[in-house]
Amino acid sequence: MKTIKMLALAAAATMAITAPAMAATITYTFTGTFSGVNGGPFANVDATFTGTADTADVQAFGPGTFVTPLASLQAVSPTAGTFNVTSPAFFFKNNFGYVGIQFNALDNSSYFSGDNALLINYDGASNVATTPISYFSGIDATFDTDRGSVTITSAVNGTFAASVAGAVPEPATWAMMIGGFGMVGGAVRRRRVSTKISFA
Numbered sequence: 001m002k003t004i005k006m007l008a009l010a011a012a013a014t015m016a017i018t019a020p021a022m023a024a025t026i027t028y029t030f031t032g033t034f035s036g037v038n039g040g041p042f043a044n045v046d047a048t049f050t051g052t053a054d055t056a057d058v059q060a061f062g063p064g065t066f067v068t069p070l071a072s073l074q075a076v077s078p079t080a081g082t083f084n085v086t087s088p089a090f091f092f093k094n095n096f097g098y099v100g101i102q103f104n105a106l107d108n109s110s111y112f113s114g115d116n117a118l119l120i121n122y123d124g125a126s127n128v129a130t131t132p133i134s135y136f137s138g139i140d141a142t143f144d145t146d147r148g149s150v151t152i153t154s155a156v157n158g159t160f161a162a163s164v165a166g167a168v169p170e171p172a173t174w175a176m177m178i179g180g181f182g183m184v185g186g187a188v189r190r191r192r193v194s195t196k197i198s199f200a
Helices: 002-021 171-189
Strands: 025-035 045-054 066-069 072-077 081-084 089-093 098-103 111-115 128-135 141-145 148-152 154-164
Touching (some): 025 111, 045 089, 098 141
Antiparallel strands (some): 025 154, 066 089, 089 098, 098 111, 111 128, 141 148
């Protein structure tokens, strides 16, 4: 009975120490019809912005507000082509249900965003099915790409989605898991020792 209890405790400890340290890749996707793409006065340019990040990098900035530095960001337009963004870029979500991309620095000077009440409780690190968003009318986003500077001045017909790839344990987590399995193995191998005393 004691061995069973030890097994249960060891298994619980293994789960407890490994649960928090899981890293996963999240992909944020924005679509819409943008104006001002590629620095020109284009109208009605359909484009998809796809950014990737690590869920471990999601940072909370107050209640309901999250910011995530993007590892990569690409814009693809059937008419304007593909643009790999080289400026620093961040995904953000605020407590009013706005989601968007901030460029260059976290100073609200160059970004685009849209809102939907369904996104008010979004945590910035989980899956979101494709959701319509209303782009903020005061867009002024300028950023560098591998094809030169790009400026966006307005956007309509927007959608937002987020997809999380399978979580992979970080190296430190693997070490803790191995240690936890060692605890389980030790409990299995433990034997009750009985001592007999005999009198001559």
